[in-house]
Amino acid sequence: MWIDTHCHLDAHEFGEQSLALAARAQERGVDMVVIPAVERGNFTAVRALAHRAPNASYALGIHPIYIPHAVEDDLLFMRDAVAQAMADPRFVAIGEIGLDFFIPMLCEPAMREKQVFFLREQLKIARDFGLPVLCHVRKSQDQVLKHVRQVGPAGGIAHAFNGSFQQAQAYIDAGFKLGFGGNLTFTRALQIRRLAAELPISAIVVETDAPDISPSWVHPGVNTPAEVAGIGEALAGLRGEAPEQIARATTQNALDVMPRLRALMAA
């Protein structure tokens, strides 16, 4: 059994196929798909989808890429939405939130500041409700970590992790797991493959980030949640371990960092 800890199953690329793709993932042993929101405008969509697919759950948050259009009122809206969602067993985390200091439009000083403001406010929502955070960390490893440490949410996942071993350890010390996906299937991704092979297995969760970050055998096609099984097998290959063992360990790790997901899957 696999858990895809990060899948944008509501993305427009999937059209009407979202439910069929969740079912196909289930056939590949993907018993759970976590669907992060990206903006206030898709909170309803991720919630609805997580209730229609038997093997899905969701998170609420505002993604860095949507920060240019976000307004402060969105944070009040989000706090209300989270307060209500606490009664919903399929709601498991805050996300996708973070900092993106790679996309030029997001790197201007005012926009960097706005990103930091929204990250901190969302970390506070996570902290106040005792929820883990699903973090987008792009050219911002140390900055995201700094705000996580200062605000102190209940752990989380650094998704599509691509930092140093030292940064990995700092996230682990902050109660985080590190998300690995399609990138580790490319032989040129030396650093990510070293991390995936050498970090303690207790720190690792698997993800697709579908429809993005396709594994090598799908690239440049559209990624889907079923691929997390192949990604997990590739991870097992890098570590010289049996896929079943990696599936068990990464599933435990995902449940450890998302206690509401454990409760949902035990129900």
Ligand SMILES: [Zn+2]
């Ligand atoms: Zn994402």
